[in-house]
Amino acid sequence: MIVTALVVFVGCSVWTVVYSFTASRALPVSKFVGLDQYERLFSNARWEQSVTNLLFYGVFALVFSFVIGFVLAALMDQKIRFEDTFRTIYLYPFALSFIVTGVVWQWILDPGLGLQATLRGLGWETFSLNLIGSKDTVIYALLIAGLWQGTGFVMVLMLAGLRGIDEDIWKAARVDGIPKWKTYVFIVIPMMRGVMITSLVIVASGIVRLYDLVVALTDGGPGFASEVPAKYVFDHMFARANIGQGLAASTMMLLSVLIIVIPWAYLEFGRKKGR
Amino acid sequence: VELEVTHWWTSGGEAAAVKVMADAVTGAGITWVDGAIAGGDNARPIIISRIAGGDPMGATQLNTGRDAEDLIKAGLMTDLTDLAEAEGWKDIIRPAKLLDACTYEGRIYCVPVNIHSFQWMWLNRGVYEANGLAVPTNWDEFVASAATLKEKGITPLAIGGEPWQINGMAGVFTVALGGLDLYKKLNIEKSAEAAASPEMTKVFEAVAAARGLVDEGYVGRAWNDATNMVITGKAGAQIMGDWAQGEFSVAGQTAGKEYDCLPGLGFNPVLDTGGDAFFFPKPADGNQEVIDAQLKMASLLVSPEVQVDFNLKKGSLPIRADVNLDAANACMQKGIEILNNPDNVLPSGEQVWSSDTTGQFEDLWVEFFTTPDMTVEDAQARYVEIVSSAD
Amino acid sequence: MKSSISVRDLTLNFGAVSVLKNLNLEVAEGEFIVLLGPSGCGKSTLLNCLAGLLDLSDGQIWIKGQNVTWAEPNERGIGMVFQSYALYPQMTVRGNLSFGLKNARMPQAEIDRRVARAAEILQIGPLLDRKPGALSGGQRQRVAIGRALVRDVDVFLFDEPLSNLDAKLRSELRVEIKRLHARLGNTMVYVTHDQIEALTLADRIAVMRGGIIQQLDAPQTIYNKPANLFVAGFIGSPSMNFLHGAVVDGGRGFSVAGTVIALEGYDGGRPVEMAKAILGVRPEHIDIVHEPESGRTIPATVELDEPMGADSLVWLTTGGAQLSVRVPVERRLAPGTAVHLRLDVGKASLFDAVTEQRV
Amino acid sequence: MKSSISVRDLTLNFGAVSVLKNLNLEVAEGEFIVLLGPSGCGKSTLLNCLAGLLDLSDGQIWIKGQNVTWAEPNERGIGMVFQSYALYPQMTVRGNLSFGLKNARMPQAEIDRRVARAAEILQIGPLLDRKPGALSGGQRQRVAIGRALVRDVDVFLFDEPLSNLDAKLRSELRVEIKRLHARLGNTMVYVTHDQIEALTLADRIAVMRGGIIQQLDAPQTIYNKPANLFVAGFIGSPSMNFLHGAVVDGGRGFSVAGTVIALEGYDGGRPVEMAKAILGVRPEHIDIVHEPESGRTIPATVELDEPMGADSLVWLTTGGAQLSVRVPVERRLAPGTAVHLRLDVGKASLFDAVTEQRV
Amino acid sequence: MPTSVPIDAYSPHGRKPKRIMEPRRIMLYAVLLVAVLYYILPLWVMVMTSLKGMPEIRLGNIFAPPVEITFEPWVKAWSEACTGLKCEGLRAGFWNSVQITVPSVIVSMAVASVSGYALSFWKFRGSEVFFTILIFGSFIPYQVMLYPLVVICRELGIYGTLPAVILIHTIFGMPILTLLFRNYFASLPEELFKAARVDGAGFWGIFLKVLVPMSVPIFVVATILQITGIWNDFLFGVVFAGTQNWPMTVQLNNIVNSTQGVKEYNLNMAATMLTGLVPLTVYFLSGKLFVRGIAAGAVKG
């Protein structure tokens, strides 16, 4: 099985790269066209926008899911009452498929239907919230819904990590007179390395593969304002029957992941050997 | 024999229409195994990967045209030519172009089952009457009345942000405002010259004007939600294909009474001949029994009985003229009438352009529609580029 | 004498379990108190209460004349060394030592000075730039002590600071701590399992059991006049020998396995006749002789002898009971030898077998 | 005598760090070897090598005449008790004891028999159906020992089995282990930090330092005739006093701080004149007298006395050096008193200050 | 120097005056509740919508509770909603989903836990490269691999059968699960592992008898992750399982994505919640284990 997984991941990556140099349409064919697909890819405004969006979304989603996840976990760790209830509430979006929750978020964020209309109806006439309708803000709508779905799980992972910290460390810090936030930032978080890495991989891979949410919430709109690379890939591979183009885009995605993963692995394993 | 049939017709009316087919097929002693997957975008990768993966279904809905070309080229589809010749499909199927879409290198690989057209505008009469306006009879009148509607807090034009909706609207403008010639030059000859013509500029201008007629919440809105805005009077009109009629009738509204339909935006009453088609992937083991069943089913799909029942349920137009459609409603009748004049029948874009190129059009129109700073000139230049590089 | 720490009626419950029960303790300024007791008796808990790391269920804690019952740990002027070290794993030793000081916005020069001094005292100078993960147990322990040291506080709380060190290092550090105490004059509360540590370091030892202080006294008092059977058995290694018998002759004799030993010279209350009593004699207060002496010796058989450096421990049986006797290591006794034991009654302790209190 | 364990030229590196260096060790059958040494010197590492839990960098290990260098742990006929017990938390005590036997596909009847026997020896019969979480430290320790016991192996490896227990329990278990060894006659390799344990249990003690065995000898030899300065200082608590001086008079006298002590009766090699030598004398081999005796005493001043139960440790200074002397606890000496120290040269050790070897 | 205060001058005995309205606690709960609002708002909308009739939805406020409560959408979603020609609701796919989920979860966890164990305790040659590839694999958008996987399954002759989906889910579960297990096992005391080796337990013995029983919590975590993922999976189920095994999400998709017809939002919401019910139940049931679990493992023995 280990070998299978290896073969699949490596094999599929190779397959992706190889066919990205072909003119495959609805079916993969080995008609090589050199860098044509890449030329088209890089001259494509939508791709450009997708990559920009992903970077933007990625940075924010990463930061916020870690911050929110951690803050919630830290709050939950204060011996609060009804912890189980809180935890389940934060976690439940994780269980729901995006097909419909996308619709719900669309409604909530729809200026004529959701929060804006309701709050105005309640008398707050000047309240304005139209994230989805504007190209500049639609990415925030994605963030809101994306974080809504994913932070719960991050929170649980973090909470688990927090629970694993030796009680005496807290005590030592208190005796040292170190404020709580400093203890978290300088002592506890660095101690949660394993959990952080697990969360990082989960969150980051979720970001790179971001697709369902976009389709459900904005379908890439308005315009290309909320397009993402994964959507570009699938649209081309399936709806537009241009596998070559899709794979070229996908190759670029894999390449960027590789650029991040390899140095990480080097750090992670190279360093350990030294000890 | 079992035939597994995959399709993406899952809503009420569609399912009823499929049932017509299924009953006919079952009646012929073939077991219909239903494989419905809602959403063309969901279904297509599944269908293609299954055919490519060597686990083909007995029959499947698939877009006609270039989409299936690769599959046909790869020899994965059952050849229907003999059957078509025996039954004289060439003569009965109207317009003839429908069959062309199923033809590859002179051989026929699919069965067109209906005609859908995009060239319609749907209006809520009540909205106009209540605001003391005449119900527009063409696009210009509509634009003229838009300001008043806006003042009253009514969205003049309902639309959804999905790319195909915007692309479709642009297509409608092309024929309605740009004229038949322009449309034909583009969609038959793929003429870059036409793409750069002043007629086309008018189309771009119209789309630009339409930007100001929509509400803020259109992003990601489904087409039927937009239709609902018209039905409930939140919006004045919508440009949408004939399938929108289903919404009105479900809401209990009657054509000409609560709502009006304007084919070709009231200017050029033409229809394109898009539609759905069925393909029959070759069985993996070449089982002749299955192939026989496929041919039988293909034959049933074009039969008059199935055509009538099916299309009445589906709200689309039949592919043959020799059937009785008295049961159709006012708007449908309008459609049939238009179809009766072959000059009014246009090829649909998807038969000409590959999905890929269509996608590029969509991208362009979407970008143009949603980017107020994008000038008509820039957009048209890009348009020309796509047309001239299309394969 | 001025009181440095004053614990009044301290009660602490964990849920339904009462771990400390109405505990009172007065520690004088500069005093070195050792808490001794079996595992789970509440020593660490008491220390945590003093440090302000646990909320009391009831009672008060005063430090240096201030009621600190609800004060924050860092406001109490205490330094603490944790049983599990609790070093910050991602910081270097230097970072561990200086983090608290930095946090108090102490000038860097002063921090450096204090860290250097602590490093010197604890001999961890060369380790300053390593991380705790790269230290051996003993080294970690010293860093933990250093962390308390640099804070320059009046009260030190040590939770088994030396338990994981080798004997040499331990005795070195023990002396070091004693010297430190002499030099700094701090008040110390020190938890340990090591009796030598307890006996050598403490001004007073508190022997705890089940959350209650059994006896609080100078080491020699605890050693020589244990208040009850528990303290007697717990203190001293090898532990005290207990002879079960009865006080007879109107309190003048102790009868055990048919022999009567005169109780004259017993250092304690006047014994009265008791049907069930226990005589406790430490291994070093028994002489092994070869001739019986009436009223002073009991017969015994050598079972085993254990040389342990300077001395040997000889195990003997007498009337079914087992006794140990400490003799100089040169004196070898073959197993099976029949001998007589002369007990030093003047240094023995007599316990009422029912109340378990010393008479 | 037949060799039970034979370690030949064992080298073990962790990455670039060499932890064991060319180590040789022969253990006779039934022998009780104690490994003693400062923290981090490689004791646990050596034990792990014997058990086959670490791959050697170089060298061979033979057990019972078989080369087991590359054998699996369970094929070596060893039982091991880990420093941290390493009990399987989810299994009952019985499960913990029988796990290894089940793995070896032993018949159930035999398993039951062995578990029952081990339980009886270790007095854990009533605990058999509890899980480790519900046991006290001492009980866990016994289960850990039991797990090695049931395997009925020839060689037991103990890694600081008693280090986390309180003194009372520790001395009880120490006796238990000694008895066990006497009864079973296994070969034992036992790591400890506790000198009493080392001295009382061992047939031979191996004192390690930095991955090298410094001395391997009977406890009394190690104690009385330490091979070098390190061993001398490491063994014995309180530790040996070192007087820095010179051997003069053609090897007949030791000069320290202006006084010369006659070396006659020195038990060791014939001393030769040395410019720099160190005389090591244990605290119990010094008498405190009030009158000087020429050639036998050195003057000193009392600094401090530490009562520790039966004895007191008196700290004195002499010519800048610090010495400790063990006296009976009754003898109190006020700080500042000027006294004279009579050293028992016959029991002292003389070291070459350069090579640090005993003369 | 501290001033000397007369003893017992102030501060009565007794429990620390626990002000219920301590500002810090209020802040804490306030933050938590605001967060709850954010997380629960969509659920509120879903539940309310699912209890309304269509006309009310068309006109009404999405946040308003239903004027007239109807459970019809729930009933319909479960047993009446149509998928093509069959009108059996979600019920039809329920057992298929169970059939796919149960073995997939079990197999994927079995494989991943063994890999995680091998990676943490038996550092074999190239294990690091392997681990890196796994991490990398977790970033590959899985749809990209659709075609090659179809070919692989076809070549294995399992295309369109349950084993195919199980295989696919196992492969895609590998990266994250292995990471999870590896990091967990690495936190267990190494001496336990050594003790088991001395006891003669082999690779499997140590894993099954010593580690697995100690790792129940992390298995629970992994189960939750996998059940959520596999239960909600649509693409792989449809492509690889074969028509007869189509999971419940196909029906859900069909209910929700009917492109040409009236969108019955109440039905959609009810269907979504019904589909989410299984993972949700697992969360509720394992809530306690979930956290205590990881914590117990992280504490060094």
Ligand SMILES: Nc1ncnc2c1ncn2[C@@H]1O[C@H](COP(=O)(O)OP(=O)(O)OP(=O)(O)O)[C@@H](O)[C@H]1O
């Ligand atoms: N957080 C807690 N919840 C419940 N009981 C606890 C808690 N902490 C400690 N206890 C219990 O309180 C008692 C006292 O614990 P404490 O740590 O003070 O013992 P100790 O004397 O320090 O023992 P040791 O010598 O083993 O360190 C023990 O029985 C322990 O089980």
Ligand SMILES: Nc1ncnc2c1ncn2[C@@H]1O[C@H](COP(=O)(O)OP(=O)(O)OP(=O)(O)O)[C@@H](O)[C@H]1O
């Ligand atoms: N896995 C490892 N990698 C690198 N160095 C190690 C490793 N394990 C142990 N060491 C080093 O090897 C040396 C010997 O360690 P070992 O555990 O054998 O010491 P020890 O004598 O048992 O000490 P202690 O008495 O503290 O248990 C130490 O310096 C330690 O830092």
Ligand SMILES: [Mg+2]
């Ligand atoms: Mg403690």
Ligand SMILES: [Mg+2]
């Ligand atoms: Mg060790």
